[in-house]
Amino acid sequence: MIEKVKILEERYSEISEKLSEPDTVNNQELYKELMKEYKNLTPIVEKYKEYVQAKEANEEAVMLLDEGGLDKDFKEMVQEQLEQSKQDMQTFGEELKILLLPKDPNDEKNVIVEIRGGAGGEEAALFANSLYRMYTMYANSRSWKTEVMNANETELGGFKEISFMIEGEGAYSRLKYESGVHRVQRVPETESQGRVHTSTVTVAVLPEAEDVELELNEEKDLKIDVFRSSGAGGQHINKTSSAIRITHIPTGMVVECQDERSQYKNKDKALKVLRSRLLDIAQREHDDKIASDRRSQIGTGDRSERIRTYNYPENRISDHRIGLTIYKLESVLNGNLDEVIDALATADQAAKLSKQEGAN
Structure with a gap:
């Protein structure tokens, strides 16, 4: 050494x-x-x-x-x-x-975070909003910039899905552990019997892809449609055809963006999301080819993996990957994520060290 x-x-x-x-x-x-x-x-x-x-x-x-x-x-x-x-x-x-451990080449990149409501209907959508708030407050605490790329709101103020960019030094190095299924246990406001319901939300954290990393041929690879914005409401909804839908023909992947009133801005945002998704797929395919390297890391596994539970009645957060349990639910949801992320980063380093020493 x-x-x-x-x-x-x-x-x-x-x-x-x-x-x-x-x-x-x-x-x-x-x-x-x-x-x-x-x-x-x-x-x-x-x-x-x-x-x-x-x-x-x-x-x-x-x-x-x-x-x-x-x-x-x-x-x-x-x-x-x-x-x-x-x-x-x-x-x-x-x-x-x-x-001296090998650095993740994406660690210093900006990220695109995609949050989608899973099982639980409206309650899942409301919790998707809670997670969006948590990540934006965490970003603010580190002086990172956030920008909504696309949002599909519900009438009660939740999100069926929302994607947003976080720009800041080391954003991916901190937030890469958040990809996976987040489970919430709480009593919904609509529940008259006071019963605790369980809902899920999926989070995907993608490193921002630079143009040079992934070339797209607009004529051959992309189908671009323009349509009118739609959503839960608002004075600018359904007035102009500024929303953009991009279909990546080789994979069938579809990205929509309707957050901006400008068609060109929406197209630019949609292309950023598409590039990042495609780069993420390429990296995962590469990692699968080199056996267990990716799987040995904390928080970079299957998106369907349940990684964390937020239990409101007990004020408890449990991260199932490392057996971490803390009773600071409100604090964490207010953006104080460092204790959780630090524990995950430490566990990740320990796993990599153990693997490196085993190889030696």
């Missing part, structure tokens, strides 16, 4: 020098690429420096104790330094292992 870090440290120094060269500064594409690599290497190099400092402190303590002739107080101080440096070396070494 240390040899690998030393090579990365050399590369870090090399990039640092290149970034100050006029040829690099004048080449924006190269500069951007090197800055990205520099940024990714920075936490590894900084952690390695901490490890080296702890190692030097350890060696100094060992040398002093071996020499002998120390008075009682100084000897105790050196022994404390020895124990602390040992502990630090172990801690920094473990942290380095995590930093």
Whole structure:
């Protein structure tokens, strides 16, 4: 591991020098690429420096104790330094292992989140709205930007489905664990007997696909229809033919967008969603070919997998993938998701480390 870090440290120094060269500064594409690599290497190099400092402190303590002739107080101080440096070396070494794990190439991307009501009818649609609110509040807490791509509302204020983009550094790295089936247990407002109902909502988190990653031939691959917007209500509904429906002919995939009054804006949004869906399918097919890599990761499995339960009567949230249960339902639904996501990220890292060590 240390040899690998030393090579990365050399590369870090090399990039640092290149970034100050006029040829690099004048080449924006190269500069951007090197800055990205520099940024990714920075936490590894900084952690390695901490490890080296702890190692030097350890060696100094060992040398002093071996020499002998120390008075009682100084000897105790050196022994404390020895124990602390040992502990630090172990801690920094473990942290380095995590930093050296292969990065998901999508981690820094923006995401498109698609939420759909599942079993439970209107109650599922209302909970879809609750999840949309939760994710937008979480995005706001991290200063990320959100933008609705398409929404199909119900008369009671729920969503049969809603898709929206979240733009921000590391959005996918945090939200990728949210894909799957979310189950809610609560008493619906329409329930006169006070019985708890169970409903489900599906969430899909797609990394935004860049144009260069997926070329689309509009003439051959796409069928584009224009129609009038429809929805639960509103003064602009059914007045102009601005809504867009794009059918991807090779797969039969259909994307609609009617959130904007401009036909061109709706088309642009619909194409973004389509590209991201197609890229996601391609990545999943690729991952299936390379055996269990994808399945060993937390939260990147089958979309039909039930991942979490929100129990209102008990104020409880349970994430079934890692056996996590916390009694902070209201707080989490208000966008305080970090405790849940941190636990999932830690479990994911542990699974990857275990697999890597097993391979070695």
